[in-house]
Amino acid sequence: MGTVLPETVRGALRLADRQLRLLAPDDVNEMCAVVRRAATAIAPVETFYVGLYQGDNTLVLPYIFSAGEHLSADTSRFGRGGMSHWIRANAKPYRYAYDDGRRCHAGAPMGDGVLSRDVVAVPMFGPDEATVIGMVNTQSPRPDVFDDTFVIALEWLAQALALSLDDGARSSTRERLYRDFPELDRNRLDFPIDMLHTATDCLDEVARSVDTLRSRAALLEVAELRQELGRIKDQCRLVGTELAMMALKTPPSHDREYPETLTTREREIADLIARESMTNAMIGRRLYISEKTVKAHVSNILRKLGIRQRSELVWFLGEKATDHHHRHGADTSNSPTAPRISRGTRPQPS
Structure with missing residues (x-):
């Protein structure tokens, strides 16, 4: 999809994915509740329901x-x-703005009967990824939320729910969840900081x-x-x-490279931050560009x-950063006023 999800959204989706994996195949109520809690963590959902198609x-x-x-x-x-017919016929999300809520309001009201001012309903697909088997519907009395x-x-949550409801697909086809967003796969964490976020999520569950x-x-x-x-x-x-299995599957730090999305200039600046602890x-001064331009690149x-934060670049580079310090020190004498930084010093957040 090429979309970069905000960290708060990624955290909500990762937590939902983990909780769905741990649930018994017949615990449909809790599966739906997991998806609702994740959706509510992202936006103010007032009404939420899961619908599964039966017959025509x-x-x-x-x-x-x-x-x-909770309603019966x-x-x-x-x-x-x-809306239900439209979603199955079109196999794509329905949004309130498409028709000012006309299709939504044409159906039976849910909950307290108050008309919703914003609606998103997304299809759930079967194992063939083409057949619409149901929908996840979210509504709010507030507009444009x-x-x-x-x-x-x-859409991602609906796909995760559909896979969880289909017990035979829980393992064999779950990889398709991560095709567009590999960063959501807890079994393929690329950065140590991701393990920290995951550990925090796990401990929060225990605390609850x-x-x-x-x-x-x-x-x-x-x-x-x-x-209990x-x-x-x-x-x-x-x-x-x-956490132990994630540590096993996390690539060694010396195997990690910058993603192709970083430009040559951005890689250069990232190296100067992580390896030489340089400020903006x-x-x-080193690159003969303005501090404002540096800040934008960062x-x-x-x-x-x-x-x-910029200090996490050290953990991204891992051994590359410390190896560089060991071989060359952190001598930034090429910069007119750059102090010599001792090996092991971590850059401070900007």
Whole structure:
């Protein structure tokens, strides 16, 4: 797709992917809840439902959530003028702006009946990637809250949900989730900083489990409490195992190269930051460009590498940076005012 997702969006999608992988094949309710929580973390979703097509004109709704409440599962019949028919016929996302919500409002209202002012509904595809088997629908009473990034993220979540619902495809075809966004595959992390983000997500899950147990502990029998503690213990072991396997699959630092999206000038500036600990002003003097231009290049570098601050460039280069320091030191004497930086010194965030 060529789209660079913001870190907050990537984090929400990675967490959803991990949670879907861990769920039992028959836990449909929690699968849908995982997708809803991820979508809500990206944009203010008020109404959310998952619909699965049955026959020519029936939509089975196993999961409906609106205005902070879970609603009972339901079925709905649809005609040719509605959104459900349009999505299956066109096999692409529906957005409120396409027709000012006409197709959405033509169907049966969901939740509290308040008319939605923004809607995104995306198709779910079967294993052949062509047959539309259902949809994920998100709505808000506020206008213009779902942007292009949200649509892309919801399409990805719908695909992840479809694969999870099809138990036979959970492993064999899950790789297709990562064709357009390989950075979302936890089994192929390219940067140590990605492992840090993943570890934080895992520990947050454990912390939530502990908080939930604390709130319920007084109501549990001793045997139930032991069972819950055992489950959290197993969860901790699983986190340790998962992180160990990710460490095994993460490429060694000396094998990592800059992506092709970085220009020659951006690679040059990245090297000066990571290997010589140069500030923007020092880089400007070295390359005979303005500090403002350097700052713009640095912003592009961080965005393209998916990192948040310049100090992380050291961890991107890893052994390349330290090997350079070992062979050459960090002597920046070619720069008129650049101080000599001792080996191992890390650049400070800009």
